[in-house]
Amino acid sequence: MSQNALKKLKTKFKAAVVDSHERLGNETAIVSREKLLEVCQWLFSDEKMAFDMLSDVTAVDYQNRQPRYEVVYHLYSTTQKHRLRLRVPVEEGQESVPSVAGIWRAANWGEREVFDMFGIRFEGHVDMRRILLYDEFVGHPLRKDYPVQKSQPRMDLRSPERDAVEEFRHFYQDRNRPA
Amino acid sequence: MGVERQLPGFVTSKLSTAVNWARKFSLFQYPFVTACCGMEYMAVACNRYDISRFGAEIPRFSPRQADLLWVVGTVNHKLAPFLARIYDQISDPKWVLSFGVCASTGGFYDNYATVQGIDKIIPVDVYIPGCPPRPEQVIDALIMLQEKIAREDWEEHYDRAPAIEVPA
C-alpha cells in the first residue's frame, strides 16, 4: 500500500522528489525544501493519500557531507493505513525549512524540538522557542560538534572543580568516529 | 532561644536526646520526585514496604510544612534552581535524602544536561545508591538518617547558609 503512495507522489511531484527508496519496507522520499509545503498539503488533502497523522518530525546531522542536515517527517494515514517518510535536506548555514504546523498541529511541538536540538528554524511557526532546554543554553546539543559533556549550569554550583565534565573531558573527546 | 545555651552540659544532652527523638520519628517528607526512582518511592511508601512504620508517613507537598526533602530521581540543570529554591523554602531543621544514583552523583547520565549529584546544589545528609534502589535499601537509609538525627546536637541546624544567596 505504501509503495503505491510513494509511486503516486513521485508521479505527481517529479521535480520536488529528488530521490526515493523502499529499503526495509520503509517508503522514503527525499523532497526539496522549496516544494515541501506543496507536497505536504497534497499528501494531507488528497483522498487516496489521506495522510492525516504526522507521526514524528525530527532531524539528523550527517556531519561530513553536504547538505549537512536532513529534516525527517514520518506520515501515517489512519484510513488507508500506509506510511511514508519524507526527508528534506538542509544546508549548513541556511538552516531553515517551512513549517508544516498549519497542516498537522502535531508539528508544533515537534518542530520546536528540532529547533532546540539542531538549530534548524521553521518559517511560519507561531512559537519558535526552545522546548527541552532552557533559554540561557547556548548551542544545539544534538549537533555532532557539540561535546556531549559540555554542561552549562544555570546557577553557581557548590563545588564546580569536582565536576566530571572538567576532570575527564580528555577521555571522551572523539568517541564517535564517523565512518 | 537563649536560656538553653546557658544550661549545664547534662541537661542539654538530655534535651538533645528528647528533641532528636521527637524529630526523627516524625519526619514530614517533601517528595521532590522527578524520574524512575519515583516509582520505587511510591512502592516504599505504600502498603507492602511501609515507611509510615518509621514515622515518615505523610508526604507534605508544601515545603513550608515539611522537614525532610527527598530528592528522588535525576535533577538536571534546568531544574536545579527550583530545587535550590525549594530547599531554601523549607524551614530549619531540615534534612536531605538523595534517593537514587542520579540524585547522588548524576548516574550514568554524564552529559550536558544532568547535574552530577545534587550535593553540588544543596547539602545532603544520606545518599541512597541504586538505580532504582530497592525499597529495603530505602528503609535502611531512613533508619541511618534517624540514627544520624539522634546523634546530632539539636541546635546545629540554625546557622546553615541558604542555597541561593539573596541580596538583602
Add this chain to the structure above:
Amino acid sequence: MNQPRSLAALQPDPDVNAHEDVMVLNMGPSHPAMHGTVRMVLTLDGETIVKCDPEIGYLHRGFEKMCENVTWTQVFPYTDRLNYVSPLLNNFGYALAVEKLLGIEITERARYIRTIMGEMSRICDHLTCVAAGALELGAMSAFLYAIEGRDLIWDIVEEVTGARLTVTYARVGGLKDDLTPDFRERWADVQPRVEKIIAVLDQLATKNRVFMDRMQGTGVISKADAINYGFTGPALRSTGVAYDIRKDHPYFAYDRVDFDVIVGSRGDNYDRYLVRMGEMVQSIRIINHCLRDMPEGPVMVDAPHVVLPAKHDVYNSIEGMINHFKIIFEGIQVPAGEVYSFTEAANGELGFYIVSNGTGRPWRLRVRPPCFYLMGGIDRLVEGAMISDIIPTFDTINMIGGEIDR
C-alpha cells in the same frame, strides 16, 4: 531567581484590576499533580483557563546524545528509563528496530516471551496511571490497591529478569534469559489476585459519583483534532478511532492471539480511564493465550555476529573468546541504513527511528515518544475548562517525564 526583596514589591499594583484582568498562575515544576516535572503557565480568567502553556524539559537527560556514544547493546539501559513504568515495552521496541536493520528474525519462543512480558509491563503502566489518577482525585485507597497489584507483577518480573523496574531484559536477537521454570505456577498464583485488584479498582472508582463528575465531560477532544495533533494509544482510542498497532501492523506474537481493541466514543477523561481498565483485562487474556501456545526452544537467534556465544565457548575456545570480545568492544556491526520501527507502548505509538553508519554505535537514535504529542495537544484539551479539570486530564494523558523529555 535572585531578586532583591523590597517592601515596595509586595504592595498591590494599582494598575492591575484584579476583577477584570487575566491572571497568570504558575503550576510549577515541583507540584504533586504535575507528576514531578512539568510546569504549566496558566492564564486564567477567574477559575477558567484562557491559555495553558506547558513547559517541559525538566527531566531532559540527553538520551539521544548519550546513545550516539555507546554501542547498540549499551543503549538498552537507557531505553528502560524512557517510559519507566513499562520498561519492557521500550526494550522490546528498540530491539525490534535494531533487528529490522540487521534483517534477522527472532525465534518463536522469544516472540511469545516478548509478548508476555510486554503485556505485563502494560498492566503495570495502566495500574500506575489509574492509581495516580485516583490519588489525585482523592481516592487514596484505589492508589494503595493498585500499587499492591503492581508490586505483585513486579515480583514476577523480578524473578524473570532480575530487577523490579529497570530491567534491561531484551537483547538484539532475543532476550537476556528464558523464563523461570516455575513461571506458569507463579502466574497462576498472581493472576487471580491482579484480577481481583482490577475489580476492586472498578468498584471503587468507575461508578463513584465524585469520580464520574470530575472525569466525564472534561478534557474532551474530537476525533479529527486528536489525529491532527498526533495522538495515539488510549487517548486516540477513547475518541473512537480504532487504531491499535498490535492489530493493524502486528509484530511479535500479536497476530496469533485473540484480544479486543477497546474503543471509547466521547474522547473525555472518563473514556480514557475506561479504555485503560479494559486494556488491562485484555492484557491478561493475551498472556494466558500466549502461555497456552508458547513453543519450547532457544530464546536467542543463531547469529554469531549479533549474539554473544555461550559462556562455555567463551572460556574454552579461542573462537568463542574472540567472538565475545568483538561484540562487546566494537559493538554489533549493524549495516548502514535507516529504519522507523513502531510498537504499541502503553501510551501509544512508540517509534524508534534509527540511522546507522555501519559501525557498532548508532549514528542517530530518535525516540518518538507517544506522550510528547499528547502533551502538545493539552492546551486544546483544557482550554475553557477550570483549573480543577487539569488534574484528571493530565492524569489520563499519562505523561511520563522520562519519555517526554528523554
